[in-house]
Amino acid sequence: MVRKEVSRERKQVWDFNSTQNYHFRELVKSCAEKVGANATLEALRTLDRETGVKEFNCVIEGCIKKARNADDEDAALEEIHGVxxxxxxxxxxxxxxxxxxxxxxxxxxxDMGKVEEFHFFCDHIKKGNPESLQRLAYYENELLLMIKVGDEDKIQS
Structure with a gap:
């Protein structure tokens, strides 16, 4: 009987923590979409909440979504600057x-077809993460070749 109660309590704690983390990530993502990356990061700093990789990824996803929905290419590039x-x-x-x-x-x-910005981001990623060289080479060689050729079917696949 005691074992069941302990098991239930653990499950409740896990469910609460899991749900709380999910809702916080969704909140971060919607904040990034509405106010941008810099304001979202500043809000997280003022909340004194420990910001991890998942929160940063949510901010990046929000910025990319905002950039995709932007009417103007300059606005999309501004969001990429936030990223x-x-x-x-x-x-x-x-x-x-x-x-x-x-x-x-x-x-x-x-997708935007920005080769110069692509190389800029690749260089930044390579500096901070030497283990990613092989995977980045895939993006550089395969996808850039498809962009230059203009093969839309291969790019989508």
Missing amino acids: YAVLQTMSGHGFKIDEETYSPILMFII
């Missing part, structure tokens, strides 16, 4: 920038 600021903050805090973080950024830049 770059988030990457710099991550590097400054000692977080490793892995594929889960940089993949959506590179895919968005590839």
Whole structure:
């Protein structure tokens, strides 16, 4: 009987923590979409909440979503600049920038067809994360080749 009660209590604590983390990530993502990356990071700093890789990834996702919905290319590039600021903050805090973080950024830049910005982000990622060289080579060689050729089917696949 005691064992069941302990098990229930553990499950309740786990469910609460899991749900709380999910809701916080969604809140961070919607905040990034509405006010931008810099304001979201500043709000997290004032809340004195420990910001981890998941929160940074949510800010990046929000910025990319806002950039995709932007009517103007300059507004989209401004959001990408916000993403770059988030990457710099991550590097400054000692977080490793892995594929889960940089993949959506590179895919968005590839969708925009911005080769110069693509190389800029790749160089920044390589500096902070030497283990990602092989994976970044895939993005650089395969996807950039498809962009230059203009093969839309291969880019989507």
